[in-house]
Amino acid sequence: ISNNEKTEWLPLYYASFAYIMISFQEPENAKKDTYLDQAQKYLDQATVIEPNESELYLLQGFLYPSRMNINPMNRGIVYIGKMTASLDKALELNPDNPRIYYLRATMTFHTPEAYGGGAAKALPLYQMADEKFRIFKPKTELSPNWGKEINEAELKKLQEAQKQ
Template sequence: MKQLFIIVALLISVATTAQTNYEKGMQKAFELWGENKPEEAANMFERIASAEPDNWLPPYWAAQINIVTSFGEQDKDKLAAKLKKGQDLLNDATAISKNNPEIMVMQALLHTAWIASDGATYGITLSPKVVELYAKAEVLAPENPRVVASKAEWNIGSAQYFGQDTAPFCKDLERALELFAKFKPETQFHPKWGKDRVEQLLESCKK
């Protein structure tokens, strides 16, 4: 019986150590990102993803860094490389967690990055996919603030492009802000971003 307790204690110790290593790695990756070292942060998230093959969060965050840093990239080769890497990482995340609205939002953002880089080339083919992704994500998670906010921002951009009224979508942003106030991520590493962006967009709505 004593040996059994020792074995159980060892197993718990190993599990705790593994969890701690994951947490330390994730925290370090976020710190690097916060220190404006996106490439180092993305590389660390990728290393964690290799060690955590059943966890969608590390590839999700690595993908987000590649996608976000692609906006405004003038070098077409660098932009394409970032978005290809981002797509590969999102594919990995999706394989782990299917029908995940957070991943759908990020996939829509990746498509948006392509459209922003060259609307004439990618707008016709990717815009419907963005609309479809947001619609599907909204069905799955109607109270998710990132789903509501990201869809609203897309709709505002589309309305501005076609010279339409953006007021209805500004109301969606107000709803998203309310949802952010109530939102609690599942863990400290789950997505919780977006509130600052909503506040920024709402300021634009007032102009």
């Protein structure tokens, strides 16, 4: 579809999103990088078409930690700042996008407490994402609308862990 719809960013967005998701299922790091390279290619093309679309910066902020997770010790320093900058840009363009808060919560949860992360710091971000998801309405029926279920699951786990 993205080859036929040269002026539409959504097919490229979904192609990129699909390659990112495939990379999570791939056990071999070299293949993960290949999938993420393809995801980046589609994302770059989409950003040329729609340079002020928050969803594209959000997706970039999702792609960077996917690369980082391949080799956190070596890649963390490279990608954490890029992820933060991408999410900052997405937030600037659309502060009502709940996926921004979900990704920030996830990043915070997986950051060691010694570096300002951890479950206690992530919980209010998951709660904020939950509030945003409750009122979020996609622009169109084809617009990105993922993340609510995983955010709810993560929020529930953290809330249950707090009770113990």
